[in-house]
Amino acid sequence: MLLTGSLLAVAVALIPLVYLGVRAAEAGGERIRAELLTGATAELAATSLALAALVTAGCLLLGVGAAFLVTRTDLPLRRTFGVVAALPLAMPTYVAAFGWVSVVDGFHGFWPAALVLTFCSFPYVYLPVAAALRSVDPAVEEVSQSLGRGGRRTFTGVTLRQIRPAVVAGGLLVTLYVLSDFGAVALLRVNTFTRSVFTSFDLGFDRVGALVQATALVVVTLVILGAELAVRRHDTRYAKVGGGTRRPARIVRLGPWRAPALLAIVAVAAGSFAVPGAALVRWTAEGVSRPGSPAEIAGAAANSMGVSALGAALTMLLALPIGLLTARAPGPLSAVLDRLTYLTHALPGLVVGLSLVFFGINVAYPLYQTRWLLALAYATLFLPLAVGAVASAAALSPPSLEEAARSLGRGPWAVLRTVTLPLTLPGIGAGAALVFLTCMKELPATLLLRPTGMDTLATELWTHTSVAAYAAASPYAALLVILSAGPVLVLARRALTPGGTP
Amino acid sequence: MRTDRRPSTAVTIGTDTRRKAAPRAVVASLAAAVLLAAGLAGCSGEEPKDITVYSGRTQSLVQPLIDEFTKKTGITVAVRYGTTAQTAAQLQEEGDKSPADVFLSQDAGALGAVAKAGLLAQVPAELLAKVPAPYQHAGGQWVGVTGRLRVFAYNADQVKPEELPKSVLDVTGPQWKGRLGVAPTNASFQTFVTALRVQHGDAKAKQFLDGIKANEPQIRDNNIVIVGEINDGKLPAGLVNHYYLFEKAAELGVSPDQLKVKLHYFGDGDTGGLLNVSGLGLLKKASGNAKAKQFMEYLLGVDGQTYFATKTFEYPLIAGVPTAPGLPSLADLKIPAINLNDLDTLAASVEMIKNSGLTS
Numbered sequence: 001m002l003l004t005g006s007l008l009a010v011a012v013a014l015i016p017l018v019y020l021g022v023r024a025a026e027a028g029g030e031r032i033r034a035e036l037l038t039g040a041t042a043e044l045a046a047t048s049l050a051l052a053a054l055v056t057a058g059c060l061l062l063g064v065g066a067a068f069l070v071t072r073t074d075l076p077l078r079r080t081f082g083v084v085a086a087l088p089l090a091m092p093t094y095v096a097a098f099g100w101v102s103v104v105d106g107f108h109g110f111w112p113a114a115l116v117l118t119f120c121s122f123p124y125v126y127l128p129v130a131a132a133l134r135s136v137d138p139a140v141e142e143v144s145q146s147l148g149r150g151g152r153r154t155f156t157g158v159t160l161r162q163i164r165p166a167v168v169a170g171g172l173l174v175t176l177y178v179l180s181d182f183g184a185v186a187l188l189r190v191n192t193f194t195r196s197v198f199t200s201f202d203l204g205f206d207r208v209g210a211l212v213q214a215t216a217l218v219v220v221t222l223v224i225l226g227a228e229l230a231v232r233r234h235d236t237r238y239a240k241v242g243g244g245t246r247r248p249a250r251i252v253r254l255g256p257w258r259a260p261a262l263l264a265i266v267a268v269a270a271g272s273f274a275v276p277g278a279a280l281v282r283w284t285a286e287g288v289s290r291p292g293s294p295a296e297i298a299g300a301a302a303n304s305m306g307v308s309a310l311g312a313a314l315t316m317l318l319a320l321p322i323g324l325l326t327a328r329a330p331g332p333l334s335a336v337l338d339r340l341t342y343l344t345h346a347l348p349g350l351v352v353g354l355s356l357v358f359f360g361i362n363v364a365y366p367l368y369q370t371r372w373l374l375a376l377a378y379a380t381l382f383l384p385l386a387v388g389a390v391a392s393a394a395a396l397s398p399p400s401l402e403e404a405a406r407s408l409g410r411g412p413w414a415v416l417r418t419v420t421l422p423l424t425l426p427g428i429g430a431g432a433a434l435v436f437l438t439c440m441k442e443l444p445a446t447l448l449l450r451p452t453g454m455d456t457l458a459t460e461l462w463t464h465t466s467v468a469a470y471a472a473a474s475p476y477a478a479l480l481v482i483l484s485a486g487p488v489l490v491l492a493r494r495a496l497t498p499g500g501t502p
Numbered sequence: 503m504r505t506d507r508r509p510s511t512a513v514t515i516g517t518d519t520r521r522k523a524a525p526r527a528v529v530a531s532l533a534a535a536v537l538l539a540a541g542l543a544g545c546s547g548e549e550p551k552d553i554t555v556y557s558g559r560t561q562s563l564v565q566p567l568i569d570e571f572t573k574k575t576g577i578t579v580a581v582r583y584g585t586t587a588q589t590a591a592q593l594q595e596e597g598d599k600s601p602a603d604v605f606l607s608q609d610a611g612a613l614g615a616v617a618k619a620g621l622l623a624q625v626p627a628e629l630l631a632k633v634p635a636p637y638q639h640a641g642g643q644w645v646g647v648t649g650r651l652r653v654f655a656y657n658a659d660q661v662k663p664e665e666l667p668k669s670v671l672d673v674t675g676p677q678w679k680g681r682l683g684v685a686p687t688n689a690s691f692q693t694f695v696t697a698l699r700v701q702h703g704d705a706k707a708k709q710f711l712d713g714i715k716a717n718e719p720q721i722r723d724n725n726i727v728i729v730g731e732i733n734d735g736k737l738p739a740g741l742v743n744h745y746y747l748f749e750k751a752a753e754l755g756v757s758p759d760q761l762k763v764k765l766h767y768f769g770d771g772d773t774g775g776l777l778n779v780s781g782l783g784l785l786k787k788a789s790g791n792a793k794a795k796q797f798m799e800y801l802l803g804v805d806g807q808t809y810f811a812t813k814t815f816e817y818p819l820i821a822g823v824p825t826a827p828g829l830p831s832l833a834d835l836k837i838p839a840i841n842l843n844d845l846d847t848l849a850a851s852v853e854m855i856k857n858s859g860l861t862s
Contacts, residue, residue: 040856189721206849207594365599452554466585
């Protein structure tokens with residue numbers, strides 16, 4: 001049952017791959033060679049990978065650092081900062097980049113892009129790591145210290161090892177996200193694979209060249225996934241055997257580091273929020289263009305939330321079997337199925353959108369240009385976010401409970417309904433919140449697949465900025481961020497609750 | 503304490519009250535989410551519209567005109583907005599099953615790509631007759647709607663009047679080193695390169711692109727950014743389309759001559775003063791669709807053309823509709839008369855731009 005569901009989910013995740021395969025076959029070997037075997041491709045690959053590596057490193061630093069500060073130190077206002085550190089998830093990279101560009105002169109290029117992307121994506125690391133730091137048993141750390149290891153060596157030797165799965169999972173999401181991001185790299189003018197795919201559509205209106213480049217991006221993803229699998233293999237898991245309640249972890253006194261730590265976390269919050277926020281205010285003040293009527297804005301907001309909710313629900317339904325399978329039947333098969341959902345995660349939304357157009361036209365025509373196909377596109381795009389959340393929640397609940405239920409005569413469905421789902425409920429909620437807010441921010445696939453005439457906050461934002469009507473655009477941007485902040489609060493609260501998982 | 507490669511298997515259940523959540527609540531909440539979303543989806547089922555238009559042109563510029571059309575004719579229009587290039591890709595993906603009746607494109611090249619894919623029907627002859635030959639498909643499969651002039655935009659504080667180039671070929675000169683903004687991936691730049699090749703030959707066009715590349719150009723994604731930066735004093739000059747200046751003025755709530763950014767028109771048939779067009783294509787399945795034809799007629803009629811002339815500051819393409827005040831007339835400018843509707847020529851231009859290194 002789980003396997004069937006997992007295969008279905010993987011099939012959905014691989015729609016873009018089938019599409020790229022079909023189009024690449026049409027293009028033919030010669031065209032593919034001409035398109036890919038060039039110096040430009042090598043340069044694009046180098047830039048994309050360097051940017052992804054740099055942003056991932058930055059996110060690991062900020063994410064782990066922030067998680068440590070808010071869970072393990074005497075930083076003032078820890079709970080507040082715990083939420084603040086998650087909030088950048090609500091900020092679309094195109095809004096953040098646009099904000100920086102309009103506030104700082106000459107802000108473009110590789111390093112600025114790395115900065116903006118780091119500010120926007122470090123919560124992908126921060127949330128799981130904060131949850132891990134909250135839920136690991138401090139007893140192991142205490143043993144290490146009692147055996148003579150100092151605080152720092154205990155952190156690197158014991159604590160970091162315990163939270164490593166969370167760090168690696170968050171880092172992988174960041175890496176793949178950076179490869180797929182278009183908003184920041186376009187506005188800050190960094191030539192990555194994804195930007196090149198987008199401009200290839202403009203160059204001579206030739207989609208084949210663009211799709212061939214996207215195929216190369218899948219190969220890059222495959223290499224990254226392979227590397228990640230190699231790293232993960234050496235993971236050591238610590239399990240607590242026996243009952244009893246954990247003690248809260250010891251709080252590290254920051255002492256003289258209090259002020260710098262506070263300053264750092266405020267600086268990150270300012271970089272993620274204050275700069276784009278200031279830009280929005282400036283647009284509104286400078287421009288005379290005005291958004292649609294309050295009813296139109298409310299309609300766009302309702303549409304955004306409606307399709308995002310549908311997308312999140314569908315994604316969770318598809319993710320559930322894979323997440324449970326990974327947790328309950330770990331092994332090569334579940335690992336491969338789980339990884340397959342990541343394979344197209346680095347693809348630009350435009351390519352995934354076109355693949356769903358292809359799917360809708362050729363396979364599911366009654367769904368074409370309905371919210372259902374758009375929701376399916378969201379599932380294709382964001383399945384890994386959901387699978388990770390379900391798997392980590394399910395891994396924390398002991399399979400022995402399900403086995404006990406089965407031995408007491410309950411059927412598999414009843415066990416799923418009465419034992420497994422309730423135990424993974426927090427994970428499902430967190431995953432849904434994460435997918436929901438990611439759907440809210442999505443633009444390229446939404447443009448291609450939305451029902452004709454349906455506007456969302458993201459499409460309205462695009463409409464107005466494309467004619468330089470920034471004042472009209474800013475309320476949509478602000479509303480998009482505010483409405484996405486709700487799910488972020490849910491995520492942050494969960495991550496900061498002992499025993500919670502992101 | 504250590505278990506390798508196995509998930510942790512024991513946890514303390516009783517300590518976490520949230521885990522006691524009523525089992526039904528899980529299924530119920532997921533189901534409720536789907537139902538809620540599905541309910542919202544159901545609300546979108548408005549009555550079907552008479553015709554469907556795919557627009558690569560922006561909603562705020564086009565929708566008022568379409569509303570006016572519906573008011574006058576009673577014909578309802580479903581409009582799907584996107585970027586021109588992505589809409590062209592979508593139409594090619596959809597093929598014969600496309601819901602679209604009409605494609606309104608920001609650029610002739612995209613119409614050419616869709617025509618080449620065999621998706622466009624013949625535009626009715628009486629519509630083709632309204633528009634000069636250079637601004638329609640040689641085979642009659644698309645027709646231009648508005649003209650968009652290539653210009654030299656500059657910041658009045660940073661560029662002296664005597665510095666302004668007489669020909670676009672002069673911008674490769676040393677006085678423009680590092681000072682010129684271009685958007686080489688933009689469709690209108692691509693068409694401009696095609697025009698260069700037609701007027702001066704491939705060798706000269708290549709020489710020009712190499713000259714631009716060697717002159718440390720300020721590469722931007724689009725014309726809006728270039729015009730904005732010129733007005734802010736961040737860029738001295740750039741090669742753009744004429745109407746972006748008017749958009750900028752409208753956004754700032756000032757008259758165009760109050761802006762720092764000014765337009766310099768190339769005259770005497772210079773390639774720099776090329777006229778690009780936005781245009782209309784009729785999808786094959788809508789061939790013979792009277793309402794779709796009526797829509798195209800409206801855009802090419804006096805009302806539609808006057809709307810574009812006065813609201814988007816583009817050049818009307820039919821005879822008898824005046825251009826917006828403040829814009830020089832096409833006759834005075836002596837724009838180059840080049841037929842630009844051959845898509846294969848566009849592909850060669852794109853290849854040339856790519857090889858020049860301007861896009862990487």
